[in-house]
Amino acid sequence: MQNNIFSGLFVGQNLVVLKEVDSTNTFLKNSLSNSKPLPEGTVIMAEDQYAGRGQRENTWHAEPGKNLTFSILLNPTFLSAQQQFDLTRAVSMGVYDALYPLLRDSLKIKWPNDVYYQDKKLGGMLIENILQGAQIKHAVVGIGININQENFHPGAVNATSLKKILQKDYDLQYILAEICNRIEAYYLQLKAGKLQFVRDLYISRLYRLNERHWYKSNEKKFEGIIKNVQPGGLLMVEHDGQEYTYNLKEIEFLDD
Known part of the structure; x- marks a missing residue:
């Protein structure tokens, strides 16, 4: 068609x-x-x-x-x-x-x-x-x-x-x-x-880029800031003084 x-x-x-x-x-x-x-x-x-x-x-x-x-x-x-x-x-x-x-x-x-x-x-x-x-x-x-x-x-x-x-x-x-x-x-x-x-x-164009919000990973809640996305697609989030990377099922976005 x-x-x-x-x-x-x-x-x-x-x-x-x-x-x-x-x-x-x-x-x-x-x-x-x-x-x-x-x-x-x-x-x-x-x-x-x-x-x-x-x-x-x-x-x-x-x-x-x-x-x-x-x-x-x-x-x-x-x-x-x-x-x-x-x-x-x-x-x-x-x-x-x-x-x-x-x-x-x-x-x-x-x-x-x-x-x-x-x-x-x-x-x-x-x-x-x-x-x-x-x-x-x-x-x-x-x-x-x-x-x-x-x-x-x-x-x-x-x-x-x-x-x-x-x-x-x-x-x-x-x-x-x-x-x-x-x-x-x-x-x-x-x-x-x-x-x-x-x-x-x-x-x-990323949602929550460089903003402080609540997330959850391994049952732990934390305030973090999305800083980047690695070439392979891992999300980079800064919290507790360090940058961490997360795959799709490893982090949950929480409402503030």
Whole structure:
């Protein structure tokens, strides 16, 4: 299905819209095993995704037809397995750039790859990389963004949406096209070897950067300051007079 609102070179030029699917990531991964290869940049978008997943095996609850739930196929063979987090950075910033004209400086990227408006979660992503040797052969990039949903599952205490923030409905395919175009732009920066440019920009947009807040690790609560993110993706937090690094499941952000 061609769609001319996608102005990029390849991301979104092959758009498949499904009425209902368990997970767009699972659908796309299953499609990869078929004999006919999908073109790079294929986007699978679901009107209703009933088993979407987030980081830490969280389930993503989305009201049918109200939000963006989609996956993009990328083939970043130019990235090594050690550079997987650079793809996370590029995708996060593509989403950020697409939403920034609407939300301005209240928009931030919460490490590793959630999109926050103030202290509320607007969306997130789950990137599943398929390696071949030391390189990334395929990346299945799953993204969920709350757009027109107003009521959320009681467990999603910090969820918000564009509609809750700005009090109006938005065209899903227009925002989808914006996100895809921006992700493609950062992806091509990575392909051109501009990794440091992407890394520096990602840091500048980080939620809680250089601010003192509460965190928890190994059941211990502490006040810390996010200072940086290492090239491989570890979060650097300063507390108790030293800098410590944390992986995804090793630190929890607490409300102040």
